[in-house]
Amino acid sequence: MGGEISRDPQAVDGRVERFIPFLDYDVEIRRVICTTNAIESLNARFKRSIRARGHFPDEQAALKCMYLTVRSLDPTGKGRIRWSARWKPVLNAFAITFADRWPSEGTQQ
Secondary structure (H helix, E strand, O other): OOOOOOOOOOOOHHHHHOOOHHHOOOHHHHHHHHHHHHHHHHHHHHHHHHHHOOOOOOOOHHHHHHHHHHHHHOOOHHHHHHHHHHHHHHHHHHHHHOOOOOHHHOOOO
């Protein structure tokens, strides 16, 4: 089925050393890092819907297809409310962790 687990302690140590810095971040930031699976899932849905339709007469039709694909993921529209509620603590964690690289309120555009 999957790959075998390495019994070599040096190989395990190398992986652990690369993984440990990940744990230094707040839980909220780790969740953002792990959401790449959701992004890959969305890209797969886009590819599937585009492949099913073949070609589009114009750019507007292609954009409509993408829009309808996104809407089908959350047909009730309540996901946006949950999404924004989840991002508030994440943005706060980013502002604290990366204060030297995070724009202050006076410099935001």
